[in-house]
Structure formats: C-alpha cells, structure tokens
Amino acid sequence: MTVAERILATLRREDDFLCALASIALDGTPRVRFMKGVIDDDLVIRCPAFASTQKVQDIQGCANVSLTCGDMDSSRPGSYFQITARASISQDLEDRTAVWTPRLEKWFSSVEDQSYAVVRIEPIRILTFPIGGGPAGEIWTADT
Numbered sequence: 001m002t003v004a005e006r007i008l009a010t011l012r013r014e015d016d017f018l019c020a021l022a023s024i025a026l027d028g029t030p031r032v033r034f035m036k037g038v039i040d041d042d043l044v045i046r047c048p049a050f051a052s053t054q055k056v057q058d059i060q061g062c063a064n065v066s067l068t069c070g071d072m073d074s075s076r077p078g079s080y081f082q083i084t085a086r087a088s089i090s091q092d093l094e095d096r097t098a099v100w101t102p103r104l105e106k107w108f109s110s111v112e113d114q115s116y117a118v119v120r121i122e123p124i125r126i127l128t129f130p131i132g133g134g135p136a137g138e139i140w141t142a143d144t
Helices: 004-009 053-059 093-099 102-108
Strands: 017-024 029-039 045-050 064-070 078-090 116-131 138-141
Touching: 004 029, 004 064, 004 078, 004 116, 004 138, 017 045, 017 053, 029 053, 029 093, 045 053, 045 093, 053 078, 053 102, 053 116, 064 116, 093 116
Parallel strands: none
Antiparallel strands: 017 029, 017 064, 029 045, 045 116, 064 078, 078 116, 116 138
C-alpha cells in the first residue's frame, strides 16, 4: 500500500474525520482548533466553516497551515498524520457540496447559505506515524 493509499484508507474510515488545524493569526501568533474534514482522491482536505470566523481571516492573511489527524483509537493499529499545507477559503458550490452533511443544518440553512464557507487544504508534505507499532514513519510530498 502506498503512503497516499494509507492516508486515504485511514481518513475515510468515517464520513468525516477530526483534525487539529493550526493557522497563523494576523499578529503572527499560532492558533489551533478542532475541525471536521473530508478528503478526496487527490488528498485535498475540505473543512466546513463560518465565513466570518477568525480562522477564515487567519487563512486569508497567511495560507500556510498545519494539521494533525488520523486514527483516534490508540488500541487498534493505525497511523496519524502531520500535514503541512496551503489553505484557501472557498464558497464554490462544488466545495460546499463535497463537505455538506445533514449535521451542518444545525448551523447553516442550506449548502447555499452565504455564511457557509469551506477551508480547502492542499497538502504539501505529509508525515505518517504508526500507532501501536507497525511500519516506520513515511513521508508523502506533493511532487510524488
């Protein structure tokens, strides 16, 4: 199994996955928050967000982000990932639809709600780390 296949297999075990997203605030300080994300075959990660949030402002000011995600259950072998990426904010219908679940109806009226945005994360480098043994850590880079 390739590194990319292992990443996809791990993060697609559920409809969406929890990740810790780190961004750089306008004053240069780091901020970390939990987000739910979905991943596509090209390893692009999309996370729903309110368009007016601080994280959106942070990403618009500095596109460099970092994520940590992967298996949450340390009792079963798996992997977690540290992802270095560039992020952007999208309100394209294609991105909104890719992330939309009925759970989001608690916060947004529909997929077309103007307060609904998507943090679009394009990995540059992914470090994989095994949980509970398994293969040594591997590196995926965007040029592979």
